[in-house]
Amino acid sequence: GENVEQHPSTLSVQEGDSAVIKCTYSDSASNYFPWYKQELGKRPQLIIDIRSNVGEKKDQRIAVTLNKTAKHFSLHITETQPEDSAVYFCAAPIQGAQKLVFGQGTRLTINP
């Protein structure tokens, strides 16, 4: 089945700097890759996703890149702000099973 690995597990950056979180997946048939953000004590929420027919997608300060050959995708946050502090989860679908496998999460801390 699908295996999703996420790195790093924790990340601390200075406010205004960029943050990058990377995920690898095992199922070459996977074609959809979402990122969820979970603020402390809150529920996870989708922030951006990418499908396998594109290599990059941007939404203001966040972007996701996909390398299908290497089977990895990354979340990029530029000009980080304190409200970006949260746990971020990547995910990939299990083909034929209609469900997502989530990475272990990255705890991002933005230092003022």
Add this chain to the structure above:
Amino acid sequence: GAGVSQSPSNKVTEKGKDVELRCDPISGHTALYWYRQSLGQGLEFLIYFQGNSAPDKSGLPSDRFSAERTGGSVSTLTIQRTQQEDSAVYLCASSRLGTAEYEQYFGPGTRLTVT
């Protein structure tokens, strides 16, 4: 409109007792998922319901765990003879259609503590 709701928000129970956790999905969403999130850990898939199809129970950790979804709407996750390792936040999510490519909307979770 209303989002996904779960009840109770917190549950403390003694080891060996049974508990029921409830999830109310967004109206009209056909797919419903249950996840478990242990302290500082990721989202562990438990079970998935899609319409009238047989549920995907492949993530349930033991036969003490069961779930049902009545009338294609409300779902109940039942844990029998609770153990301390069952302590976690149980999250429910629903999506408009039952494919992995649709956004999952999460509920606030039920924090279960087994003493």
